[in-house]
Amino acid sequence: MIRYITGELITVSKDRIIIEQGGIGYELMIPSSAINNLPSPGYQVKVYTYLHVREDILALYAFLTQDDLEVFKLLITVSGIGPKVALGVLSAHTPDDLRFAILSEDVKTITTAPGIGPKTAKKLILELKDKFKLDESFESRFSNSENETSLNITRVREETLEALLVLGYSRTDASNAIRSIEINDETTAEDALRQSLRNII
Template sequence: MISYIRGTLAEIEEDRILVDVGGIGYGIYMPGESITRLPAVGTEIKIHTYLNVREDAMQLFGFLTKDDLKVFRLVIGVSGIGPKGGLNILSCLSPDDLRFAVMAGDAKAISKAPGIGKKTAEKLIIELKDKLSIEDTLSRLGDSEEENMSVSSGISEIQSEAVQALTALGYAASEAAKAVKLAAPSPQDSVEDVLKAALKQMISL
C-alpha cells in the first residue's frame, strides 16, 4: 500500500500529474480542483495516494490532504462508484462542497459529475449522510475550538429552517446549506437573523 508520495512535481496534465522520486516518475490521477491548487513544476510536493489494483492495470489516485483522501475512500465505497467516478465527483465538488450537498440532499449538484446519474447520486447521499461529518468543515471554518462548539451545538434546527427557506426562494440546496454554515450563526440568532446573514453569503458565493 502506497500511503503517500513525496518528490518533485515534474509534469502537470489535464487529469494527472507526474512526480519524480529518485529518478522514478509516478503518474498520479488527481481531481481537477486539486490540480488547480498545485505549486509550480519543479517544486517538491507530498501527495496522499490511493492505489487501485485491477487485473490489467495499477493506478494511483492522489490528493493534497488526508481529508480529501478520506472523502474519496468513502465515495468509492458506495456501490456503483469506482475510482474514476469518485475522481469525477471530487473534480466537480470539493470535499466540503460534497459534505454540504449530502447534508442538503442535493442529488442534482452531485449528478453534474460525468458518469454520475441521479440514482447513483441519491444512493451516495443515503449511504454517506451518516459518514460525511459537517463538523469537519466547521472545524476549518471556525477560528477556535470554542467557536466551533458554539456553531455546532444548539442551532441545528434553526439552520435547517434557514436552509429550507433559501431553497424555497429558488437557491440550490447545497449552496443554501453552505451559505448558512458560512454565516456562522450564534445560538441566540433567530431564523430571520440567520437568513439575512446567509443571503449576504449567497451574494459572495
C-alpha cells in the first residue's frame, strides 16, 4: 500500500498530476479543487494516496490532506460510487462542506457535484450521516481533542441543534441557522439558541 508520496511536482493538468520520486514518475488523479493549492512544477510536494486496483486498471488518487483521503475512502464505500465519482464530489465540495450537507440532509447542495443526482445524494445521506460527527461539519479542527474550549463549542452546538429539533424545525434549517452564528468559548447554549431562532425567523 502506498500511503503517501513526496517528490518533485513535474506537471499539472485539470484532473491529474505527475510527481517524480526516485527516478519514477507517478501519475495521480487529483480533485480539481486541489490544483490551486499545489506549488509550481519543480517544487517538492507531498500527497496522500489511494491505490485503486481492478482487473483492467491500476490507478493512483492523490489528496493534499489526510482528511480529504479519509472522506474519499468513505465515499467509495457507498454502493454505486466509484473513485471517479468520489473524486468529482471532492472537486465540488470540501470535506467540511460535504459533512455539513450530509448531516443537514441537504440534497440540493450534494447534487451540485458531477455525477450525483437526487437519488444518489439521498443514498449518500442514508449511508454516511452516521459516520460523520456533528462538530466536524462546522469546520472545527482542533489539534487537541481535550481542549476545553473546543469541547464547550461542540457541546453548545449539539445542545442548540437538539433544542431546535425539539421546537419542530427541520434538521436542515436548524443546522443552517447554527452554522450562520458565531460561537466561542463564552457562548452558552441559551445564547446560541436565541441567535439561531432570530436567523430562522
